[in-house]
Amino acid sequence: MAIPKAERLMNLALCLRGSGRPLTKRELRATIEAYLEVSGEDAFNRMFERDKDDLRELGMVIETVESVDGEIAYVARPDSNRLPPITLDVAEAAALGLAARVWQQARLAGAASGALQKLRAAGMPEADTDRDSGSVLEPRIPGGDAAFEPLMVACRERRPVTFPYRKSTAARPETRQVEPWALECWHGHWYLAGWDRDRKARRVFRLSRIMGRVTSRAGSFTAPVPDRVEVREAVAAWAGETAMGRARIRLRADRGYPLRARAHEVRRIDGEWDELEIPHGHGLGAWLAEFGPDVVVLEPADLRADVVDRLRAVAKG
Numbered sequence: 001m002a003i004p005k006a007e008r009l010m011n012l013a014l015c016l017r018g019s020g021r022p023l024t025k026r027e028l029r030a031t032i033e034a035y036l037e038v039s040g041e042d043a044f045n046r047m048f049e050r051d052k053d054d055l056r057e058l059g060m061v062i063e064t065v066e067s068v069d070g071e072i073a074y075v076a077r078p079d080s081n082r083l084p085p086i087t088l089d090v091a092e093a094a095a096l097g098l099a100a101r102v103w104q105q106a107r108l109a110g111a112a113s114g115a116l117q118k119l120r121a122a123g124m125p126e127a128d129t130d131r132d133s134g135s136v137l138e139p140r141i142p143g144g145d146a147a148f149e150p151l152m153v154a155c156r157e158r159r160p161v162t163f164p165y166r167k168s169t170a171a172r173p174e175t176r177q178v179e180p181w182a183l184e185c186w187h188g189h190w191y192l193a194g195w196d197r198d199r200k201a202r203r204v205f206r207l208s209r210i211m212g213r214v215t216s217r218a219g220s221f222t223a224p225v226p227d228r229v230e231v232r233e234a235v236a237a238w239a240g241e242t243a244m245g246r247a248r249i250r251l252r253a254d255r256g257y258p259l260r261a262r263a264h265e266v267r268r269i270d271g272e273w274d275e276l277e278i279p280h281g282h283g284l285g286a287w288l289a290e291f292g293p294d295v296v297v298l299e300p301a302d303l304r305a306d307v308v309d310r311l312r313a314v315a316k317g
Helices: 005-018 025-031 041-057 090-101 109-121 148-157 231-238 257-262 284-289 301-316
Strands: 063-066 072-075 161-165 174-186 189-196 201-206 245-252 265-268 273-280 295-299
Touching: 005 025, 005 041, 025 041, 025 072, 148 161, 148 174, 148 189, 174 201, 174 231, 189 231, 245 257, 257 273, 273 284, 284 301, 295 301
Parallel strands: none
Antiparallel strands: 063 072, 161 174, 174 189, 189 201, 245 273, 245 295, 265 273
16 A cells, blocks of 8 residues: 555655754665655656655755765754744634644544644643633534545645535435535535536535545646635525525524524514525525425525425425
């Protein structure tokens, strides 16, 4: 089994920083297991040069020097790769504590916990960061979707992926071929933004609707990655948050809190129904259909027809 690139880079960084003397490529190849698996000198040289460039891009200072035998050698001196003293106020410490807990349900939870402990050992304030501090409210961002980790890796390494995806209006999932760009949490759910190869358009996918394994594919991206991937804006527009107008709906009493939170006006009709005026944007029909029999669309007519069509499609499935 091929050794992951992240592990290979970590081993190279540890060798360069911990050897105490410059190391030649020959010595590094004999020391790092991933390099031993490479067949051919040219392939190793290309891999090593890419790895070295990646470490430098990540901020590691790698010096090129001459070894005692006159060969080119490399070293990452501790004094050139030492972080400055970390000083955090209480607000910054609380933000870091929350960031570490983002990964509480992912496989990165151990690394996040270890990093937090190291920061505390370095003098990070304890206020608002301890689980047992007695805080009544502790905001958390769930990362428990099985698709989260493979998609995070695919976004970072620019790998195309495929996965079975079930839309809110579909009874069965269908395979999607996607070039993943970015992940972001919005309203308590994780979303992926990327290029849908089959539809030849930008799309946003909710991770909880990925119904099976995320599979990485060979090859490079076919569409350019935008400089700024606006995941939240795209999801907001699809969910009707970006208003193009207003819609009038009836909502069953004591139901549909997300709709009530966004309403411009709420009127009690009787003991069972309320009437709401809400922002109307692209994709609002898909969202309203999720509330099923608790929502009745009054106007506009095209939105009402959209929701009815979606509900009929679900009923037929």
